[in-house]
Amino acid sequence: MSPVTNRQLYLHQRPVGIPTADDIRLRTVDMTTVGDGEVLIENHYLSLDPAIRDWMSGNDTYMEPIGIGECIRSTTLGKVLESRHPDFVAGDYVQGLAVNGWEEYTINPGELLSKVPNDGKYPPRYYLSIFSGAMGLTPYFGMLELGCPVAGDTVLISAAAGAVGSIAGQIAKLKGCRVVGLTGTNEKAEWLVNELGFDAAINYKECENLSEEISKVCPERLDIFFDNVGGKILDAALLNLSDHARIVFCGAISSYNASEPVPGPYNYWQILAHSATVKGLLTTNYVDQFDRANTEIREWLESGKLRFSEDIVDGIENTVEAYTRLFSGMNKGKLLVRLAAADQ
Ligand SMILES: NC(=O)c1ccc[n+]([C@@H]2O[C@H](COP(=O)([O-])OP(=O)(O)OC[C@H]3O[C@@H](n4cnc5c(N)ncnc54)[C@H](OP(=O)(O)O)[C@@H]3O)[C@@H](O)[C@H]2O)c1
Known part of the structure; x- marks a missing residue:
């Protein structure tokens, strides 16, 4: 009826x-x-x-x-x-x-x-979820097409325990990178390391100086920063870039509820100093490749290489x-x- x-x-x-x-x-x-x-x-x-x-x-x-x-x-x-x-x-x-x-x-x-x-x-x-632009496809294209991971790279992910971040980090691991996640609770940090295989995770809410903490955990500096958050977290990451680093601008959730114009990033000049590139990601640009991507995501799921x-x-x-x-x-x-x- x-x-x-x-x-x-x-x-x-x-x-x-x-x-x-x-x-x-x-x-x-x-x-x-x-x-x-x-x-x-x-x-x-x-x-x-x-x-x-x-x-x-x-x-x-x-x-x-x-x-x-x-x-x-x-x-x-x-x-x-x-x-x-x-x-x-x-x-x-x-x-x-x-x-x-x-x-x-x-x-x-x-x-x-x-x-x-x-x-x-x-x-x-x-x-x-995993076969959608909201979870699997965004990190798939963001990491692989814009981040261009190379084995041995150091990769930092913000909002790492979220839908996009948790998959972005695992894809970088599959490509042989060292992956560090930023998240806001110790429970989520432990989940990233113990269950998803991240190399390390930082609870950014407990850091007095996030930039210094990132440099301690990533002494080789960052080859890729996959950013879901923007704001202070982006500024802290910018101070840790390697030369020719790639920044994947996936989102800026820290500013979505702002009622005033958001200033910064204050460390913008680091992009020039390190000849870094920043690329904006719009997953809908890849609609014609969604089936191909989901074939690979399914293979990773079935072989136990990807969890969500x-x-x-x-x-x-x-x-x-x-x-x-x-x-x-x-x-x-x-x-x-x-x-x-x-x-x-
Ligand atoms: N470009 C595209 O095509 C595309 C497609 C889909 C999603 N996105 C973007 O990807 C990002 C993640 O989306 P999602 O769906 O995967 O969400 P999500 O990561 O599952 O959830 C959002 C997470 O962001 C963190 N967060 C929220 N406010 C924050 C703040 N002020 N400072 C720092 N962290 C904060 C929180 O985790 P913790 O604080 O615990 O870390 C929260 O759990 C968003 O920016 C979204 O707009 C972009």
Whole structure:
């Protein structure tokens, strides 16, 4: 039976700082009918990504801001309930990359969706985690295409215990590098070293002088800095560059909740002094290579060379609280919300 109503989270007002339940509110709306070429999806998992915070601002970035009153845009994984598009039938699992929303049901044109295998080998939700741009594909292209790791390189990763960082470090290890992670708790630092095989990890929250700590742990200096954070952490890393170092600018989560313009980086001139390169990463530039990358990621998983963690919170009503974990550092690995309809 087709759903009659839909619970969804919408942008009530633009957040100042970390989003709250005042900014993002839950409402129940009536379902509309499925038009020609459209697909009705029952969402099973919502992807909670730092970039969504940027879309909640009125900022001019690589995507349109979310309008006031609109459902929070995100990537979701769901099951097709009804299809009026030739490529999909009821029962298919589909993913909508940054075109679905934090809601129980989504209706979207079929062209915006991609079918996800449900062959019993991997749960379909892996296409929101390890096989997605939010986890596996971003570090794959960022590390391999922009970082260009060479065996023996020293690699530093910020937000190393997160979705992207935890995989970026393991890929650099697979290429024979010495890998050091920065993270905000001792528990996550131990996980990086003992379970993911990082060579060392630094709890940056316990360092009086992070730059000095990095130079102690990385006496050979940094050949690659894979940066997810920006701000003070970027500045500390810049003071430790090797000549011809590569900086992969993947994200700058430390500034996503800033309400004033963010100054710095103060040590920018180190890029010149060390003939370093900084390259910005936009994973969607590699869409035509996603299948090839996922073939290799699957091989690494199956041979036990790559491990990953999903951090799953239940219930659409817990989404906003869960989202704040990205900024407090309470997540480990890929943060997802599982909705009541999820069957695996
Ligand atoms: N370029 C692309 O195409 C692309 C694609 C996907 C993601 N990204 C970017 O990749 C980065 C990581 O995303 P993710 O989804 O993997 O998130 P995540 O790393 O799973 O979660 C965010 C982590 O960042 C750390 N953090 C939060 N606020 C911080 C602050 N003020 N200072 C230092 N660390 C802070 C926290 O860990 P600890 O504090 O414990 O370290 C937190 O757990 C983000 O910047 C995101 O925008 C870019």
